[in-house]
Amino acid sequence: MKQSGQIITKLKELGYRLTPQRMMILSAIEKSDRHISAEEIYSQIVAEYPQLNISTVYRTLELAKRLGLVTETDLGGGRVRYHPAEKGHHHHLVCQECGAITDLDEGLLSSLKSVLLREYKFSADLRHLAIFGRCVNCRK
Amino acid sequence: MKQSGQIITKLKELGYRLTPQRMMILSAIEKSDRHISAEEIYSQIVAEYPQLNISTVYRTLELAKRLGLVTETDLGGGRVRYHPAEKGHHHHLVCQECGAITDLDEGLLSSLKSVLLREYKFSADLRHLAIFGRCVNCRK
């Protein structure tokens, strides 16, 4: 755990203790190129640090989420996934056949957002919208 | 259980047994004006028929889903919800503050569907898209 990511730095600034567990957990989220689940974070770290407990993972995720450092997305499958808040917002194309998750450009749904606001007076949080369907490969 | 809804009729046509439990469960889905969860169906019926078991609710939902009579939607909150397939498709505006679920017109996202297909070669299943945010009342 040499590198101190942005989330870890922020946590220290806010006066929270920097434990090795927290550093490993948060660094796993930052390094992940996709949305990652608690279980995935856990098994990734446990290979090196067998003493890590899954409840520590959940507690750290809960803390980071409360502080707005990571965002939580429900991409279905009865499992919640996490992503650094700083990496920005985007939408997800979730393939129901192979499970592949493709990120979508943020701008694509901006017109939808304004329609919803105008017609339904509904302030949509489109930061992590999940759209289910079938991807290129599975459609062949 | 006087009335025989469309789902119940269909079930009989397909050769499945019409038990009082199935009739109550399926009729609860048909009568509901919104998406209903297994737990809600159960507690609604159990008031009258205390001998009903929740696993029967899940098994009946599983059957109806497999036969394409009801559709399943994950509107978040770690709970799956059900809706008669015959009532058609629509999208949902889910208020994260009060939990209110507003249905959205099906046509609203048809242009999105074609963009996704053209640009991403992704066949989106927009039958039950959930959009999270804050509703009219909670925004005041």
Add this chain to the structure above:
DNA sequence: TTTACTGCAAATCTTTTGCATCAAC
């Protein structure tokens, strides 16, 4: 030294499943 954080075990919540009994046909 203080007390926030962790590990452990047990609890919770939703959903699933094995098995013996029961009832729809």
Add this chain to the structure above:
DNA sequence: GTTGATGCAAAAGATTTGCAGTAAA
């Protein structure tokens, strides 16, 4: 009378929590 459906209890999978011990500051 058959066999599919139900009830019960237990299991399974994700997440949460109480509590005592541990380590970051």
